[in-house]
């Protein structure tokens with residue numbers, strides 16, 4: 001059982017669900033461009049139609065209401081709200097106003113992500129996060145959208161998964177825009193992104209003084225395979241926040257969250273990157289270090305660790321008999337929702353909200369017309385057991401399932417399904433999966 005004020009919700013993101021990419025003056029995003037690149041999307045699909053939420057938003061709200069959750073996390077498409085002359089686009093703004101009104105009418109709290117990866121192409125053309133002016137553009141965009149949503153929305157998340165923006169978009173290059181950065185560029189772009197966050201928090205607080213604000217990174221905690229070994233747990237904690245230049249550092253936890261919550265980058269950052277540091281001023285750090293209300297975090301998976309005979313941390317092999325997600329990075333590690341929040345709370349000391357958690361499956365419509373997804377049910381139940389355990393020790397305020405329905409799963413296209421609701425992309429039909437009914441039950445029981 002969770003506390004009475006614990007919030008269950010579902011999450012989506014604009015490019016993944018809206019479709020209608022040419023409607024009402026929306027300008028092209030980096031994802032429109034990226035999807036056109038030969039071989040960029042595994043099944044050759046794109047976001048031009050996907051769940052058609054731009055048209056069917058009232059049906060979306062009906063589903064959410066029927067599910068019984070109290071909150072809906074969705075994102076704003078920058079290119080709907082601001083046109084390519086950097087001026088507000090009334091029609092695009094109006095879509096989000098209508099959506100929020102519909103949610104409120106149905107007693108569902110809108111939780112708005114300002115940026116979930118669909119940067120307007122024209123901004124990427126002038127350098128994206130590498131261009132120092134991005135901070136002014138982001139600030140202006142946040143000002144426009146928060147003025148429009150004043151009185152409707154109180155809860156904001158500035159940026160979703162900065163690690164994916166940087167690592168997937170500019171190192172591995174599996175995601176838009178797919179331009180490779182060297183170490184110096186990467187650190188500069190990360191620094192600018194953090195400044196965008198800080199500037200946005202200030203604007204949100206100014207325009208909506210009673211708002212709550214956070215940002216939503218992702219992470220993959222180090223999990224002690226033996227829960228009773230304190231030394232192992234301590235080493236896992238250190239590993240989780242550690243930065244090594246030799247590894248995929250743009251995926252780090254502390255490079256992003258330390259400046260935001262603690263006011264500076266970790267010591268190891270200055271040591272490891274001394275030859276490629278961006279220009280970091282006291283004003284920058286103060287801007288980035290705006291007080292936040294929550295630690296939002298997207299958690300899907302973790303890595304188990306043991307100690308070897310010399311007392312060093314070693315990664316275990318996955319073989320735990322849990323169902324497997326059909327996307328390569330999604331191993332089922334339920335303790336992620338125990339240790340992840342525990343570590344974050346210990347370091348940053350704010351209430352925790354799980355802003356995404358969910359399971360990717362090969363869902364099909366069975367002969368009985370239903371979609372049976374016992375693996376997803378198993379996943380959600382196991383993860384919630386762990387979250388409930390940690391919520392007895394620290395302040396945990398909410399849990400959002402990724403996702404309301406199947407949608408455009410970035411470079412994996414339409415073939416990878418994460419929804420509680422199945423979407424038939426040809427007909428547009430939506431079918432509630434077994435997990436939808438099960439999650440509904442869980443909410444009622446809690």
Ligand code: GAL
Pocket residue numbers: 013016160161164218298356402409410418
């Ligand atoms: C997150 C991302 C979502 C969604 C999910 C499942 O990284 O924020 O947009 O794609 O993963 O892969």
